[in-house]
Amino acid sequence: MDNKDVRGATAYVLKGREQINIKKFVLKYNTVIIFFVMVVISNIVSSAFLSKTNVFNLLRQVSGLGIISLGMMLVIITGGIDLSVGSMMAFTSVLSAHLIAKNSMDFYTAAIFTIVTGFFTGTVFGYLVAYRKMAPFVATLAQMTITRGFAFILSKGTPIMVENAMLASIADGYLLGIPVLVYIMAFIFVIVCLVQKYTVFGRMLIAIGSNEEVVRLSGIKVGIYKLLVYSISGAFCAIAGIISTSRTGVGSPVVGSGYELDAIAAVVIGGASITGGKGSAFNSIIGVLVLGMIGNIMNLLNIAAYPQQVIKGIIIILAVLSQGVGSAKNS
Amino acid sequence: MADTYKVEMIRIKKSFGGVEALKSVDFKVKRGEVHALVGENGAGKSTLMKILSGVYQKDSGTVRINGKEVEITDPHKSRELGIGIIYQELVLAPHLTVAENIFIGDMGDKWGLINYKNLYRKADELIKEIGFDFSSKTLVGELSVAYQQVVEIAKALSREADILVLDEPTAVLAPKEVEKLFDILVNLKKRGVSIIYISHRLEEVFKISDTITVLKDGCSINTYSTQNVTKDLIIRDMIGRKLEGLFPGRPRSEGEELLRVENLCMGRKVRNVSFSLKAGEVLGIAGLVGSGRTELARALFGADRKESGRIYLQGKEINISSPEDAVRYGIGFVPESRKEQGIILGLPISQNITLPKIKEVVYALGIINMKKEKDNSYRLMNDLNIKADSPETHVMALSGGNQQKVVLAKWFNADCKVMILDEPTRGVDVGAKYEIYTLINELSKKGIGVIMISSEMAEIIGMCDRTIVMRDGRIQGELGRDELSEEKIMTLAISSIKN
Numbered sequence: 001m002d003n004k005d006v007r008g009a010t011a012y013v014l015k016g017r018e019q020i021n022i023k024k025f026v027l028k029y030n031t032v033i034i035f036f037v038m039v040v041i042s043n044i045v046s047s048a049f050l051s052k053t054n055v056f057n058l059l060r061q062v063s064g065l066g067i068i069s070l071g072m073m074l075v076i077i078t079g080g081i082d083l084s085v086g087s088m089m090a091f092t093s094v095l096s097a098h099l100i101a102k103n104s105m106d107f108y109t110a111a112i113f114t115i116v117t118g119f120f121t122g123t124v125f126g127y128l129v130a131y132r133k134m135a136p137f138v139a140t141l142a143q144m145t146i147t148r149g150f151a152f153i154l155s156k157g158t159p160i161m162v163e164n165a166m167l168a169s170i171a172d173g174y175l176l177g178i179p180v181l182v183y184i185m186a187f188i189f190v191i192v193c194l195v196q197k198y199t200v201f202g203r204m205l206i207a208i209g210s211n212e213e214v215v216r217l218s219g220i221k222v223g224i225y226k227l228l229v230y231s232i233s234g235a236f237c238a239i240a241g242i243i244s245t246s247r248t249g250v251g252s253p254v255v256g257s258g259y260e261l262d263a264i265a266a267v268v269i270g271g272a273s274i275t276g277g278k279g280s281a282f283n284s285i286i287g288v289l290v291l292g293m294i295g296n297i298m299n300l301l302n303i304a305a306y307p308q309q310v311i312k313g314i315i316i317i318l319a320v321l322s323q324g325v326g327s328a329k330n331s
Numbered sequence: 332m333a334d335t336y337k338v339e340m341i342r343i344k345k346s347f348g349g350v351e352a353l354k355s356v357d358f359k360v361k362r363g364e365v366h367a368l369v370g371e372n373g374a375g376k377s378t379l380m381k382i383l384s385g386v387y388q389k390d391s392g393t394v395r396i397n398g399k400e401v402e403i404t405d406p407h408k409s410r411e412l413g414i415g416i417i418y419q420e421l422v423l424a425p426h427l428t429v430a431e432n433i434f435i436g437d438m439g440d441k442w443g444l445i446n447y448k449n450l451y452r453k454a455d456e457l458i459k460e461i462g463f464d465f466s467s468k469t470l471v472g473e474l475s476v477a478y479q480q481v482v483e484i485a486k487a488l489s490r491e492a493d494i495l496v497l498d499e500p501t502a503v504l505a506p507k508e509v510e511k512l513f514d515i516l517v518n519l520k521k522r523g524v525s526i527i528y529i530s531h532r533l534e535e536v537f538k539i540s541d542t543i544t545v546l547k548d549g550c551s552i553n554t555y556s557t558q559n560v561t562k563d564l565i566i567r568d569m570i571g572r573k574l575e576g577l578f579p580g581r582p583r584s585e586g587e588e589l590l591r592v593e594n595l596c597m598g599r600k601v602r603n604v605s606f607s608l609k610a611g612e613v614l615g616i617a618g619l620v621g622s623g624r625t626e627l628a629r630a631l632f633g634a635d636r637k638e639s640g641r642i643y644l645q646g647k648e649i650n651i652s653s654p655e656d657a658v659r660y661g662i663g664f665v666p667e668s669r670k671e672q673g674i675i676l677g678l679p680i681s682q683n684i685t686l687p688k689i690k691e692v693v694y695a696l697g698i699i700n701m702k703k704e705k706d707n708s709y710r711l712m713n714d715l716n717i718k719a720d721s722p723e724t725h726v727m728a729l730s731g732g733n734q735q736k737v738v739l740a741k742w743f744n745a746d747c748k749v750m751i752l753d754e755p756t757r758g759v760d761v762g763a764k765y766e767i768y769t770l771i772n773e774l775s776k777k778g779i780g781v782i783m784i785s786s787e788m789a790e791i792i793g794m795c796d797r798t799i800v801m802r803d804g805r806i807q808g809e810l811g812r813d814e815l816s817e818e819k820i821m822t823l824a825i826s827s828i829k830n
Contacts, residue, residue: 200698201697
């Protein structure tokens, strides 16, 4: 009798192979499918799309969002949300510029200081979520407004110009023919992938997002995991902030507006569940690329920016709908 | 020639993917009778009822209500036909009041306005009719599981159902409340309501039902008139073999004192509780629902913050203020509701098993040793006879009995000294129950102390060396093995004699 239940469930998934093959395929690879569809369409619409210049442009463009999205993904997996990422990016962009231009720090010290600040800021609000039972939406909303405020305070309202060769090389540099930014994004991506799949930390995030109470009742210290994801997100935002300063040559308090929504969109297109317990680094980056492609194509075709928002929204809906195929009926 | 059958389900077939859940089931219920549906988990009872309630659509076969053939296309149609179903998993909105839950979907007048005074009055009446007495203004989330079920019953009654399906209704009720439920059912019978009663508790089935149908492996095996059949016969139909006894034999145990609890206090549910547990002993905790047993367990395990009290492990005082402390000291806890608190449904068996002691299957830097994890899981799946294709199977796909075994495996893997079990065989079929009892005996043989909370008298009597009975947060009495009887336990559970 027990066997039958198991057989029943797994058979529904495996044995009915003939009937539900297509559905399962779409369900599993929906993000990648959307990606390829977009690549094909983009290529048809503009021959310049797949040129080396454009591809590198695209990758450089999305590097900041990519890193932020990975941090957002970790937070969302635990069932939380981080609305502060855009503001944190602005704050750290200003901070890094300030440290180099006004405090005469060298690049490396400034970078480390900035990243630590980002980590620490995330920790403060992560503490509120993890140990004070504050709703993540509320805590990071506060974080969003506070850090944006600090960005303005520190910059006194105007962008801080910064000239530093090391800093500039982040944005403009190439290594073995590939932009440095791509390496940075790839490096962080690989680390997150490995941690997700092979470490206790990665597993605990999924477990906590799936059923926090069970994890707690198994004797695990849940709080520390819930806190750390916000710290990591903060640190990732700092990296993105430094990248922004590097690319534009200024530490600006107004960058990153709306980035939190783009990051959430990327993660959702990438198949993560907004309620937690599910999320993949690979698919999140695909989601970032998909979003990036929308703007990229519009530029190549000289279309104004406004339709981009509409298309972004449509893709989000398509992605989530195709993720829903079969899964609601399965449960 | 009047049709005496209210419900007729004839040659019902239902498959999911390639698996036949119902091969060919015949099931007929008369007007005004209590018809019990029994069978092991996976036999098809839930599936059959879900077809009746419109959640599933049959693949083939005929359904007749009051002699007329019907197609029950969805739950709404089912309700229209007068079918009300009360699931084991309650479907209530915790942030709404009892009254709002009872009349959900039917609260407003034609303008969409709600007359709350009326609503509460009608809801209070319904609750009183059932024999309970709590305000319908209470938020459902604040009620205990037992009372929440009463709300479910009131909800079904409010819809004037004349075919009522109850799926394991007494799983969360104490004996006194079960009696009340039976009174209601008898009343409903008189009114002509047909009741389909699904339960694993054969003693109750024999008490309340007029007819019993046994399902096994998707087929209806036999239908009996209750007065003409014995429990043994039913069990044999259900599992195809005669169980020598429902409980494996237990040798007596005489160990050192393992755990001592002194003056444990936590709110009104745990009032100055003191007891001790010997190594290898199975200590039962009996009492009515709401007497504080689960609260005691949770305070002991650190799941909830106790206010005061001391805990001694092997003579040494220990401080438990979180589950983490408890696990570190070697205490394990199998909670009442396994799906919410015992296992993570979306994860595979292996990951559930290693959860408390994940640190033992890692290399440096927190990297998980997947192979060791899998080996551990295979071993435990074998030891506990967990039936699944592999350790990578998601626990969601397992039957109730196997899921419960995964929860147990989790703590077996953690090498506990003390195991606290809260209703360890709830919602588990007869075969798996026996296996779990055997496992408990094994624990006891190894010198592990077992605290078993149970509302099933037979279980307490069959398994425990000693039993403490709780009432209103206090220990009313303690019974040794030879003193155990249903009456004695009941007396202590409801007595108002102050200690």
